[in-house]
Amino acid sequence: MGLVALALGACGRSALRDSEAALAAGGGGGSSSTSSGSSSSGTGGEGGVVVPECGNGQCTGGETCQSCPPDCGFCAGCGDGICDQGAGESCGNCVQDCGVCQTCPNGVCDGGETCGSCPVDCGHCVTCGDGACDQGTESCETCPLDCGMCQSCGNGICDPNESCSNCPGDCGVCDKCGDGFCKPPEDCLVCAPDCGACEQCNNGNCQPGLEDCYTCPQDCGKCPGCGDGLCTGSETCASCQNDCGVCAVCPNGVCEDYETCSICPEDCGKCEQIGCFEVVMCSMGCIDMNSNPPKFSVTCVANCVSKGCADVQFFVDQVLSCAVMHLQECGGDLGCLQNYCGAELAACLGAEC
Numbered sequence: 350m351g352l353v354a355l356a357l358g359a360c361g362r363s364a365l366r367d368s369e370a371a372l373a374a375g376g377g378g379g380s381s382s383t384s385s386g387s388s389s390s391g392t393g394g395e396g397g398v399v400v401p402e403c404g405n406g407q408c409t410g411g412e413t414c415q416s417c418p419p420d421c422g423f424c425a426g427c428g429d430g431i432c433d434q435g436a437g438e439s440c441g442n443c444v445q446d447c448g449v450c451q452t453c454p455n456g457v458c459d460g461g462e463t464c465g466s467c468p469v470d471c472g473h474c475v476t477c478g479d480g481a482c483d484q485g486t487e488s489c490e491t492c493p494l495d496c497g498m499c500q501s502c503g504n505g506i507c508d509p510n511e512s513c514s515n516c517p518g519d520c521g522v523c524d525k526c527g528d529g530f531c532k533p534p535e536d537c538l539v540c541a542p543d544c545g546a547c548e549q550c551n552n553g554n555c556q557p558g559l560e561d562c563y564t565c566p567q568d569c570g571k572c573p574g575c576g577d578g579l580c581t582g583s584e585t586c587a588s589c590q591n592d593c594g595v596c597a598v599c600p601n602g603v604c605e606d607y608e609t610c611s612i613c614p615e616d617c618g619k620c621e622q623i624g625c626f627e628v629v630m631c632s633m634g635c636i637d638m639n640s641n642p643p644k645f646s647v648t649c650v651a652n653c654v655s656k657g658c659a660d661v662q663f664f665v666d667q668v669l670s671c672a673v674m675h676l677q678e679c680g681g682d683l684g685c686l687q688n689y690c691g692a693e694l695a696a697c698l699g700a701e702c
Contacts, residue, residue, distance in 0.1 A: 402417075402420075403420060403463050404420065404463060404471070404474040404475060405420065406419075406475050406476050408420040408422075414442070416442070417463060418442050418486060419463055419464055419476075419487075419491070420486070421486075422486050423443065423445075424438065424442065426438065426446075427442070428443070428445045430445075431446055432447035432448075433446070439461060440466060441460065441461030441462055441466050442466065444465070444490040445488055445490055445510055447509075448508075448509030448510050449466070449509065449511070450467060453514075454467065454469040454470050454514070454524070456524075458470045464477070465486070465487075465492075466491065467512070467514070468491075468492075469512070469523050471534075472533050472534055473492075473534045473536075474486075474487075474491075476492075476495075477491070477492035477494060477495060478495065478536065479495065480495060482495040482496035489502075490510050490511075490515055493515045493516070493539070494536050494537075494538050497559050498516060498538075498558055498559070499511065499515070500558075502515070502518060502519055503561045505519060507520035507521075513526075514539055517583060518561060518562075518572075518588075519583070520583075521583055522540060522542070522585060523535070523539070526542055526543055526585075527540075527543065527598075528543065528598065528601075529543060529598025529599075529601035529603075530543060530598075530601055531543040531544035531545075538564055541585070541588070542586050543596075546567070547559070547560075547564070550564070550568060551567040555568040555569035555570075562575075562588065563588045564588075566587075566588055571589065572584070572588060575591060575592060576589070576591045576592065577592065578592060579592055580593035580594075595607050600616050604616045611655035620656050622658060622702065623657060623661075624657070624700070625660075625661045625664050625697040625700040626694075626697060626698055627656075628654055628661060628662075628665045629665055629672075631653035632649075633672070634649075635653065636676070638676075643676050650669070657702075658702035659702075660700045660701065660702060661697075661700050661702060664693070664700045667693045667696065667697070668693045668694055671686075671693045672686055672689075672690055675689045
């Protein structure tokens with residue numbers, strides 16, 4: 350049996366991907382693609398109360414279309430493109446016409462803001478995220494997760510009715526996005542670095558209004574500028590891994606890509622120490638023998654070697670150095686490598702911790 354075949358069976362990634370969903374449900378949430386549409390929006394993201402019941406889906410307690418459009422619906426005239434202050438329109442009750450309030454976002458639900466006009470400060474309205482765009486109370490400005498992003502989103506300009514909570518591609522990500530925790534009002538559409546890509550992403554179909562190069566580069570292609578070596582503008586680890594690196598935060602309760610037991614035991618668990626031969630097999634599995642010359646992943650080898658004690662790491666170094674020298678002649682043939690590296694393998698097998 351070839352050495353590479355043995356290696357593939359002997360070692361795998363240490364990331365505990367099977368437990369991510371359970372960990373996310375327990376409060377980590379770093380890569381969950383689900384969104385929360387049930388947060389109470391009367392209380393701001395960092396404090397501050399506007400209308401206690403605004404956002405609960407019921408127009409009660411003296412609420413009106415002016416004080417709480419998420420519950421009572423938009424006032425007549427909202428959406429006509431004119432911010433009619435004489436009719437009571439403002440940034441707090443008609444983002445479509447009046448734009449986003451200057452206080453959004455500032456971490457406090459204030460200045461007439463509601464869950465509809467500034468979810469990043471006030472939280473999601475209870476109906477936002479249920480999959481249905483309620484035309485009377487929701488719009489692309491107030492709930493892109495249900496209604497899709499506005500047509501202007503993606504033009505490279507942060508228009509008056511756009512903000513980090515409804516068009517991060519133009520306006521940049523909100524402050525808390527990228528901390529590794531998917532917390533309301535973050536969702537897969539506006540904060541893929543924390544929440545992961547939306548379910549429909551990566552199906553080979555770029556859906557207008559819901560996906561673009563920022564929210565789903567897998568389907569829609571890379572945004573202009575991605576790949577220039579600079580993580581700038583609206584680029585994130587989710588939209589441009591080439592420039593910004595991987596979305597991995599330690600610790601956040603989720604063992605994410607490129608995190609291992611050796612560099613993030615808080616998320617991935619404590620490493621189980623393995624012997625010299627197991628480390629060699631694991632490391633050989635990091636070599637792609639189908640390419641000419643063979644290619645290998647340095648990080649993969651490092652993760653394998655990190656699971657051995659000091660003596661094991663020393664003898665593994667001897668074996669791998671010998672094996673790499675003779676890969677061209679032997680490929681993945683274990684017998685051939687044993688002929689060249691017999692002494693090194695013998696020392697490796699005799700290593701004790």
